[in-house]
Amino acid sequence: xxxxxxxxxxxxxxxxxxxxxxxxxxxxxxxxxxxxxxxxxxxxxxxxxxxxxxxxxxxxxxxxxxxxxxxxxxxxxxxxxxxxxxxxxxxxxxxxxxxxxxxxxxxxxxxxxxxxxxxxxxxxxxxxxxxxxxxxxxxxxxxxxxxxxxxxxxxxxxxxxxxxxxxxxxxxxxxxxxxxxxxxxxxxxxxxxxxxxxxxxxxxxxxxxxxxxxxxxxxxxxxxx
Amino acid sequence: xxxxxxxxxxxxxxxxxxxxxxxxxxxxxxxxxxxxxxxxxxxxxxxxxxxxxxxxxxxxxxxxxxxxxxxxxxxxxxxxxxxxxxxxxxxxxxxxxxxxxxxxxxxxxxxxxxxxxxxxxxxxxxxxxxxxxxxxxxxxxxxxxxxxxxxxxxxxxxxxxxxxxxxxxxxxxxxxxxxxxxxxxxxxxxxxxxxxxxxxxxxxxxxxxxxxxxxxxxxxxxxxx
DNA sequence: GATTCACTTCGGCGGGCGCCGAACAATCCA
DNA sequence: TGGATTGTTCGGCGCCCGCCGAAGTGAATC
Numbered sequence: 323x324x325x326x327x328x329x330x331x332x333x334x335x336x337x338x339x340x341x342x343x344x345x346x347x348x349x350x351x352x353x354x355x356x357x358x359x360x361x362x363x364x365x366x367x368x369x370x371x372x373x374x375x376x377x378x379x380x381x382x383x384x385x386x387x388x389x390x391x392x393x394x395x396x397x398x399x400x401x402x403x404x405x406x407x408x409x410x411x412x413x414x415x416x417x418x419x420x421x422x423x424x425x426x427x428x429x430x431x432x433x434x435x436x437x438x439x440x441x442x443x444x445x446x447x448x449x450x451x452x453x454x455x456x457x458x459x460x461x462x463x464x465x466x467x468x469x470x471x472x473x474x475x476x477x478x479x480x481x482x483x484x485x486x487x488x489x490x491x492x493x494x495x496x497x498x499x500x501x502x503x504x505x506x507x508x509x510x511x512x513x514x515x516x517x518x519x520x521x522x523x524x525x526x527x528x529x530x531x532x533x534x535x536x537x538x539x540x541x542x543x544x545x546x547x
Numbered sequence: 548x549x550x551x552x553x554x555x556x557x558x559x560x561x562x563x564x565x566x567x568x569x570x571x572x573x574x575x576x577x578x579x580x581x582x583x584x585x586x587x588x589x590x591x592x593x594x595x596x597x598x599x600x601x602x603x604x605x606x607x608x609x610x611x612x613x614x615x616x617x618x619x620x621x622x623x624x625x626x627x628x629x630x631x632x633x634x635x636x637x638x639x640x641x642x643x644x645x646x647x648x649x650x651x652x653x654x655x656x657x658x659x660x661x662x663x664x665x666x667x668x669x670x671x672x673x674x675x676x677x678x679x680x681x682x683x684x685x686x687x688x689x690x691x692x693x694x695x696x697x698x699x700x701x702x703x704x705x706x707x708x709x710x711x712x713x714x715x716x717x718x719x720x721x722x723x724x725x726x727x728x729x730x731x732x733x734x735x736x737x738x739x740x741x742x743x744x745x746x747x748x749x750x751x752x753x754x755x756x757x758x759x760x761x762x763x764x765x766x767x768x769x770x771x772x
Numbered sequence: 773g774a775t776t777c778a779c780t781t782c783g784g785c786g787g788g789c790g791c792c793g794a795a796c797a798a799t800c801c802a
Numbered sequence: 803t804g805g806a807t808t809g810t811t812c813g814g815c816g817c818c819c820g821c822c823g824a825a826g827t828g829a830a831t832c
Contacts, residue, residue: 328569338560344553392799392808409634463688617778
């Protein structure tokens with residue numbers, strides 16, 4: 323077969339084939355920008371080591387960087403890169419049971435609800451997606467219906483030509499699909515801004531606030547997940 | 548973040564992060580079983596080298612092997628593994644333009660039609676999928692409609708609980724979805740068996756035969772792609 | 773039973789990769 | 803201006819990995 327494709331595949335995989343770089347990428351799955359130092363701490367390596375890794379990831383196109391003062395902010399390059407990682411995580415399947423109390427509770431809250439690059443995932447994400455499907459706002463495969471388009475317009479969402487308004491993203495803890503794409507990102511940002519969803523701890527875990535529970539019930543008739 | 552997930556990701560990526568192993572996997576994307584020797588020739592490495600690579604891929608769960616006499620047959624472990632590779636190839640995007648005549652023609656026929664693990668892809672695969680969608684046999688997102696279920700039943704297809712009857716697979720040359728899953732695999736096998744689709748050369752490339760053109764026109768009203 | 777064939781195991785070679793600490797550069801703050 | 807903070811570059815260390823050829827195993831063939 324075409325050796326060129328094999329080389330590209332091997333090169334791409336090589337970028338991910340390192341414990342430290344993998345930890346960077348997993349951390350960056352929250353969609354936020356991290357500084358080089360934060361990532362070094364996160365992965366437990368020296369700043370110099372992290373710096374070299376980041377250069378490789380940026381050169382490889384997986385990350386984009388923004389220099390600001392004496393900080394180097396780095397972020398997933400875009401939805402394509404997030405999708406790539408999601409696909410790999412979905413293949414690896416649900417994380418194995420954790421063995422320390424701290425890890426267990428962190429794991430629990432992560433399963434309960436989290437951000438997945440720029441949209442909601444975990445039980446919360448799946449529950450919202452299910453309810454929207456029941457309401458006829460989404461099709462079974464997470465496409466936005468006409469009714470759904472009107473609903474999103476009511477929230478202030480305006481679809482663009484550049485990015486698909488909605489797509490299904492396979493949830494790696496629930497093994498079910500949840501809403502992703504531009505509409506999913508908008509919804510997530512909207513709920514965070516309204517304070518209906520709030521971050522838990524420093525990671526990607528999020529939870530529904532009491533106000534959010536009520537608000538979503540009004541908006542969709544969603545039961546507490 | 549959970550270091551365990553990072554380690555698993557890095558380990559998995561490490562399996563793919565080698566030119567020779569990547570060539571093996573790409574070759575095995577045709578869904579057939581290859582012998583160790585064939586793969587060694589394909590990748591241009593010594594048999595001993597290939598043997599070691601195959602052991603790693605089997606241990607890593609990407610491949611399954613079957614010993615038969617003095618041959619070691621090896622094959623993609625299943626649809627999950629094929630999906631994983633499809634996802635990576637889709638990220639890499641359409642292959643860059645080839646620069647030798649032989650490569651160009653091989654590339655052309657591959658784009659025209661090919662098997663993708665166990666179903667049809669390329670222009671042919673997308674064209675068949677599109678026509679089936681137009682006929683109301685599939686939804687926009689490659690789910691089988693009730694009408695489609697009846698149509699497939701007429702072909703002798705019997706859905707099982709173990710595998711989803713249909714799903715969308717992103718075509719890495721067309722950048723469009725085509726039909727995959729159990730129904731896609733059945734259709735591909737069916738067309739090959741009837742002689743409506745035939746392999747071109749030794750790779751994954753396939754083309755529609757005159758009989759197939761006529762037969763599909765009867766069955767679906769499909770124009771020549 | 774001897775030969776051939778497909779594959780595996782082993783030893784050894786070379787190269788690349790990940791890691792660190794030390795020195796350096798750039799920026800912010802007092 | 804001087805010192806603290808942040809990140810980068812460089813040299814060097816050690817390890818792992820991919821590769822090969824030679825020798826070995828086991829099955830098929832004659």
